Amino acid sequence: MSHVTAVCRVDQLLRDSGTIGITAIDKRPVVGPVRVRPLGLHADVQADRKHHGGEDQAVYAYADEDAAYFAEALGRDVPPGLFGENLRTSGVDVTGAVTGERWRIGETLELEVTIPRVPCGTFARRMGIPGWVKRFAAENRPGAYLRVLHSGPVAAGDPVVVTHRPEHGVTIGEISAGPSAERARAVLDSGDRLAPTVLRDLAKVLARGRV
Helix, strand or coil: CCEEEEEEEECCCEECCCCCCEECCCEEECCCCEEEECCEECCCCCCCCCCCCCHHHCEEEEEHHHHHHHHHHHCCCCCCCCCCCCEEEECCCCCCCECCCEEEECCCEEEEEEEECCCCHHHHHHHCCCCHHHHHHHHCCCCEEEEEEECEEECCCCEEEEEECCCCCCEHHHHHHCCCHHHHHHHHCCCCCCCHHHHHHHHHHHHHCCC
């Protein structure tokens, strides 16, 4: 059964050598249910709100299966929250989720898949691995951001049910890797509500005439 294996939120703000000076990437699992509202999990924060957070990036989900891949490749544990995720899932093809796909978690929480995670310098400093940004991007296991369609609680063990999957079929992995012009047009013509960053990136693909 597809389910949430851990719910993570910021444990403490850490000093960071980036332009903001602090980071909230230190997410750790919590016990019990956490309320999720349009801007994310209760008591969670983002230090760099120019590039993180907001309604289209309210919740970040990462799959146990992708974490296990990196754990083996890196020769180290990848516990829930290490990548800054809010939800660690099992049995959910997060990279294969279609942009615009909707998930019901538990009884009332409803989320919509928006965009892939783009690795940044803060993430690289968190991992302490040379060339981490390029390596993470090249593996194309980015995890997905989600917007909150209907608020509600979430807890470890809650089932995850896909309630809607757009017909265009363009996945988070495709967007992360760079879709063809044909696939970009399929998303843009779908009429689905899209995150501004997706609209921008797909428009660039069409402008380049990429095939």
